[in-house]
Amino acid sequence: MTKSPRRRCKICREWFNPRFPNEWWCSPEHGTEYALMLRQKEMLKQEQQRKKEAQQERRHHQIRKLEVKPLSYFHSKAQAAFNQFIRIRDAEQPCISCGRHHEGKYDAGHYRTRGASPATRYDETNCHKQCVPCNQHLSGNIENYTPNLIERIGQEAFDVLMGPHPVKKWTREELEELAARYRKKTRELIKQREQQ
Ligand SMILES: [Zn+2]
Ligand SMILES: [Zn+2]
Incomplete structure (x- = not known):
């Protein structure tokens, strides 16, 4: 198995030698922090998506309301x-x-x-x-x-x-x-x- 090239830790930006292809952190602590960060990003994305859908729903509702007006x-x-x-x-x-x-x-x-x-x-x-x-x-x-x-x-x-x-x-x-x-x-x- 060839050694993966060095990369920078996603949290502290220090160089490290990854043991697995999907390892992006220099230490278990930064691994945890990185996982939390990804989760927060994901939650933020979902929240934005929900807001967008709610806004679209309101807009459609307003259009429907206008459609029934004489x-x-x-x-x-x-x-x-x-x-x-x-x-x-x-x-x-x-x-x-x-x-x-x-x-x-x-x-x-x-x-x-x-x-x-x-x-x-x-x-x-x-x-x-x-x-x-x-x-x-x-x-x-x-x-x-x-x-x-x-x-x-x-x-x-x-x-x-x-x-x-x-x-x-x-x-x-x-x-x-x-x-x-x-x-x-x-x-x-x-x-x-x-x-x-
Ligand atoms: Zn680090
Ligand atoms: Zn007058």
């Missing part, structure tokens, strides 16, 4: 992100209908309602900062909204907004994408203004 859930998420953007975009503007700069609450008021014109519910020309009294108590205060809207977006954009529009069928993916896009636009707008 389309209206995705619309409300998208509309919230879109409306938030409109309020931030128009932060310096008065109410589109009554022209007041008042201290009260503001909505994102649609000119063409979501019910009557679903195709324009995420159209930026169709939605502007509006005070709560005009939006909620005067049904949008449309007679004043109309001239102010034309002044703000121009006659041409107004005519485009008035349509006709092809029927739009939204998918969950489109709505999720739209919500993410508007959250990003809002963040970018806030950041841009902070830098001014």
Whole structure:
């Protein structure tokens, strides 16, 4: 039997002459230590694997949860992100209908309602900062909204907004994408203004 070449102990890094091909330690003590080290490594690996599996399981669970949600859930998420953007975009503007700069609450008021014109519910020309009294108590205060809207977006954009529009069928993916896009636009707008 040929003598194995010298190797370094895995624990103390000293050179030694192994007696067996699988001996990687210079002494029984370092042999024990090395075995413990390997075991700890193995346990750590298993722990990481368990964590990864648990994370994947949670992700699949979330996807399943979204799969059973109705389309209206995705619309409300998208509309919230879109409306938030409109309020931030128009932060310096008065109410589109009554022209007041008042201290009260503001909505994102649609000119063409979501019910009557679903195709324009995420159209930026169709939605502007509006005070709560005009939006909620005067049904949008449309007679004043109309001239102010034309002044703000121009006659041409107004005519485009008035349509006709092809029927739009939204998918969950489109709505999720739209919500993410508007959250990003809002963040970018806030950041841009902070830098001014
Ligand atoms: Zn050693
Ligand atoms: Zn108003």
